Amino acid sequence: MTAVPVRSGISAVGLVVPLAGLAVLVGLAGTTHRFLSLDNARAILASTAFVGITAIGATLVMIAGSGVSLATSQTATVTAMFFLSTQQYGLVTAVTVAVLTGVALTALQGAVIGYWHANPIVLTIAAGFAIGGATTWFSGGTPVNPEVREFDVLNSTVLGLPVAVYVLLGVTVLAHLTLHRTTAGRQMYLVGSNRTAARAAGLPVGRVTVIAWAFFGACIALTGVFLASFNTSATVTLGGTLTLDAIAAVLVGGTAITGGRGSALQTLGGAVLIAVISDVLLLRGYSTGVQILVKGILVLAAVVAVHLRATRGRR
Numbered sequence: 636m637t638a639v640p641v642r643s644g645i646s647a648v649g650l651v652v653p654l655a656g657l658a659v660l661v662g663l664a665g666t667t668h669r670f671l672s673l674d675n676a677r678a679i680l681a682s683t684a685f686v687g688i689t690a691i692g693a694t695l696v697m698i699a700g701s702g703v704s705l706a707t708s709q710t711a712t713v714t715a716m717f718f719l720s721t722q723q724y725g726l727v728t729a730v731t732v733a734v735l736t737g738v739a740l741t742a743l744q745g746a747v748i749g750y751w752h753a754n755p756i757v758l759t760i761a762a763g764f765a766i767g768g769a770t771t772w773f774s775g776g777t778p779v780n781p782e783v784r785e786f787d788v789l790n791s792t793v794l795g796l797p798v799a800v801y802v803l804l805g806v807t808v809l810a811h812l813t814l815h816r817t818t819a820g821r822q823m824y825l826v827g828s829n830r831t832a833a834r835a836a837g838l839p840v841g842r843v844t845v846i847a848w849a850f851f852g853a854c855i856a857l858t859g860v861f862l863a864s865f866n867t868s869a870t871v872t873l874g875g876t877l878t879l880d881a882i883a884a885v886l887v888g889g890t891a892i893t894g895g896r897g898s899a900l901q902t903l904g905g906a907v908l909i910a911v912i913s914d915v916l917l918l919r920g921y922s923t924g925v926q927i928l929v930k931g932i933l934v935l936a937a938v939v940a941v942h943l944r945a946t947r948g949r950r
Contacts (some may be wrong), residue, residue: 667918675918677796679910684799685858685865687906689877690884691803691810692854694902698814699847700827700894701748702755703882706763707855708874710740713770714859715779715869722781729785730860737856738849740766745848749841771871778868786864799861803903806854810899819846827894876927883930884909886937896941909933 669675689707697703704710718733744762747753789798814820822843826833834840858877863869888905890897909930916926 667915670915670918673795675914677792679907679914680800681797682913683906683910684797684803685861686877686880686884686910687803687903688799688806688854688861689851689858689881690888690902690906691806691899692851693881693885694888694890694897694899695810695814695820695823695847696745696851697885697890697892698827698894698897699823699844700830701745701844701847702892702894703759703885704741704744704762704851705756705759705878706744706766707878707881708876709763709766709770710737710852710855711859711862711874711877712869712871713740713766713773714856715863715873716770716774718786718856718860719779719781719863719869722783722785726785726788733860734853734856737852737854737859739852741852741855742845742849745845745851746841748848749844767871774869774871776871778870780868784867786860786867789861789864802857802861806857807899807903810850813850814899819843823847824895827891827896829895880909880930883934886934886941889937889941891941892938905937 689711693703693707714733714737717736718729721729721732740762744755744758747758748755791798793801812820814823819842822833822838823846825836825838826840826843830840859873862873866873884906885897885902886892886905887908888897888901888903890902912929912933913926916929
């Protein structure tokens with residue numbers, strides 16, 4: 636039996652795009668008014684947290700070779716609505732309901748992908764429509780407002796930083812330990828490297844895929860909880876561009892979209908880089924369209940860099 640190589644480390648090539656972007660940002664930051672301020676740093680970290688928590692979960696899915704989910708925004712929205720509508724039962728209960736909802740929705744998709752070999756793109760497009768329709772039905776197309784505001788504590792700061800930042804760091808550590816210190820995590824790299832070979836070697840491909848997607852669902856739910864708390868209500872458009880932003884953070888961090896390569900720490904760096912770039916462009920007065928264009932260029936550069944690394948590795 637031939638072992639499948641595990642490519643779990645943070646390689647120098649995988650850091651090329653973030654480091655190059657950081658070099659450019661250093662020059663821009665020095666000439667951008669109000670960028671080098673404590674308040675702006677807090678704003679960047681808060682922005683990183685919303686996207687970063689989801690992106691960390693998406694990293695496991697991508698490493699496991701399941702591609703990307705195009706139903707992320709819809710899932711975050713429905714979990715946010717469940718969170719707000721259960722506030723009267725207490726904060727812990729509301730968060731638990733939201734997380735269980737996110738886990739159930741994504742684990743089901745992971746099971747269909749892992750056990751029945753469904754195409755992740757097609758499946759998650761269908762899931763996005765289904766979840767979006769259910770969200771509209773649940774809310775009646777109107778904002779969901781809580782009866783009580785148990786979530787106010789989630790909008791507070793600890794040692795000058797928003798609670799969401801600490802949750803992001805905690806999720807990153809948990810994902811890193813899962814990938815490198817657990818059997819399921821190491822198997823994600825093996826499955827992502829070569830799914831056919833992993834099946835032939837007797838690895839539990841279906842179970843590993845479900846675990847990755849379940850972790851992803853919990854991360855999406857936590858993002859939904861913080862988005863709902865920040866906005867104090869939830870509408871069908873609450874998720875916004877979360878789907879594309881999370882994918883961008885993972886790819887810019889150097890995770891291979893084909894699976895088998897990546898790191899939670901690299902994704903955290905990718906999320907911070909994107910948040911910093913968006914902040915610089917915003918402070919310089921550039922439009923949302925320009926910000927999206929720059930994100931697209933970053934993602935393209937990251938994909939090309941990962942592809943070149945993989946091509947060179949096969950020679």
